[in-house]
Amino acid sequence: MNVLIITHSQDNESISLVMQAIKAQGGKAFRFDTDRFPTEVQLDVYYGDGKKCILTADEQTLDLDAVSAVWYRRIGIGAKIPNTMDKQLRQASIQESRVTVQGMIASIKGFHLDPLPHIRRADNKQLQLQVAREIGLDTPRTLTTNNPIAVKQFAQECPQGMISKMLSSFAIYDEQGQEKVVFTNPVSAADLDNLDGLRFCPMTFQEKVAKALELRITIVGKQVFAAAVDSQALDKAQYDWRKQGVALLDAWKPYNLPQDVEEKLLKLMAHFGLNYGAIDVILTPDQRYVFLEVNPVGEFFWLERCPGLPISQAIAQVLLSQSGA
Structure with a gap:
């Protein structure tokens, strides 16, 4: 089973973690750094007497018709096209490269984690709040x-x-x-x-919602991985824990969600047709779970270090198990 990972060359260690997990589970992973297209990566899409779709990078060649699953992670089309190029021509090149890659992604028949239309719809934060409220989640x-x-x-x-x-x-x-x-x-x-x-x-x-803990809940398929951090322990993290993200790296702990909250979050994911999502929730001092947002391609890598949640293995499992569905 061949898995195509769509990302860019500056992406973090989540890529290598999932690639290792795919290999350990018997699959093969091909990394497509989109910022290297079209300057360093070649794509041939042929429709004539049959169809041919070939991606070539670093002397590795992938027949896209043989791809069983796609993990859409990040995109950075045309980033290496020289800035010395005429501004209008450079923008036209980036746009043409973008629609070429988007067409390539859309034409792959394998399993997609997740389909781009689902990601784009779910990325609407206003719609998220509306759906969350309808499902019964507490929202600010x-x-x-x-x-x-x-x-x-x-x-x-x-x-x-x-x-x-x-x-x-x-x-x-x-x-x-x-x-x-x-x-x-x-x-x-x-x-x-x-x-x-x-x-x-x-x-x-x-x-402003009072915080006892901040939760990062990563859902992969039907698996729910929840972690909590006391962001109020650091002054600069009280309104946004990311301001002290490095200082809090080792402070995250596993967390057991109430069953009803977990079920509502899974309903939210199902509504948007998502197999992956990173969800931010506040636990208030009076034990309310307040939904903030879901990130359809949100980060997870630091939760593999501490508290050691096996998220990359779960992603690999979904990619490989669904690819034959």
Whole structure:
């Protein structure tokens, strides 16, 4: 069984972990670093007297008709096309490369973890909250808007305070090329008097939810792996544990979810047709489980180190077992 892993060359150790697990379970894995296409990786898609679809990288050749499963992980089309190229021509090259790869992915008949249309639909955070509420999951009061008046009115509904966040994941780079990730942040009284920037970009605001623990729940197929961390132990992690992600690496512990919460999360996954998802949940001091979001291609690698959850083995198992279904 051949598994195609779609990623980029700067992806983390999750790739090697899953590749090792696939090999250990009797399969073969082929890594496609999309940032190396079209400059270093070749793709031949032929329709004529029959069909031929061949991917070549580092003198390795893969017949895509022989692929039994696809793991869609990351994408970075055209990143190595020279920046010295004419700007418009470079953008056109990236766009043509992107649709070429997307067409290739769509035409593979094997099992997909997960199909791109499912990922794109599930990536809509507003829809996630709607579906979660319908399923019966507890969710925080949330407002997405570019209207300063609406924000001030919403603040009145949040006596414990509120936070701001973005619906899309992105980073801003300074002149030195340093990455500045946009984290979740508290909204102060001064911020409420300085909302003019909303006319250029909408933001999402949520009521502040008290935290006893923060949970990262990784679902692979029907297997549920839950881990918890006390983010409130570090001042800079109280609103977004990722700010102190390195400091908290060894602080994660296995966690047993209540059966009803687990069942609702599995219903959420089934609604979106997902076989994989990384879910963020807050456990409040009064034992409420508050759903924040599901990341259809979210990270998991640090949970393999501590507390040692076998997520990569579960991913390999789904890829290999479903490929023959």
